[in-house]
Amino acid sequence: MALKLKLEDGVHEVEIVGRRPHLTVRIDGRLHTIADLGPAGDGSGTVTLDGADLAFERIARAGACLVRIDGRTITVDVVDPFDEGGGAGGGRDEILAPMPGAVVHVHRSAGDEVARGEAVLTIESMKLQTTLVAPRDGVLVAVLKGEGDTFEKDEVIARLAPVEGDQ
Known part of the structure; x- marks a missing residue:
């Protein structure tokens, strides 16, 4: 699953595709190798990105991270997947399977009122259990799979509708 990071120039999709012998990430579709990242947290160090050494400084600030690299200071925010659809509830009406299982x-x-982030189903894929949560406040209009049912990646597992009067 990809992580979305917001920088000054827009939102970038970052996916970890390998961890050994070095961290390999796909950023906006391009592969990059990261080595010698150093310890997490505030501080300075050197990172090796695609074979080039880059000095950096980083500090966490109110849900974001400030990174100074190559003479530029960049604010990095993680995009909350629940907020991607816009509005207070995220705007998504479907809960999709992130992988087959x-x-x-x-x-x-179905018929239950749910709050954003509330557990709807727990799934298992490759012996890993994952809880699928409501992407926004709403009413479950359909839960399309029951215990023991199988599904494919990106299959709709449940559907939401706005709470009556919230439209």
Whole structure:
């Protein structure tokens, strides 16, 4: 699953594709190798990016990270996937399967009111359990899979509608 980072020039999709022998990431579709990142947290150091050594300084500030590299200071924010659709509830009406698997537990039923981030289903894929949560406040109009049911990647697992009066 890709992480989205917001920088001054826009939002960039970052996905970790390998960890050994060095960290390999795909940033906006291009592969990069990162080595010698150093310890996490505030401070300065040197990072090796695609074979080039770059000195940096970083500091965490109120949900963001300030990074000074190559003479420029960049603010980096992580994009909350719940907020991507815009508005207070994120705007998404469907809960999609992030990978193929099976439903292990159904936490909520059709007709239930749910809050953003509330557990709807727990799934299992490759022996890893993941809880799928409501992407926004709403009412579950359909839970399309039950315990033991299998599904494919990106299959719709549940659907939401706005809470009556919130439209």
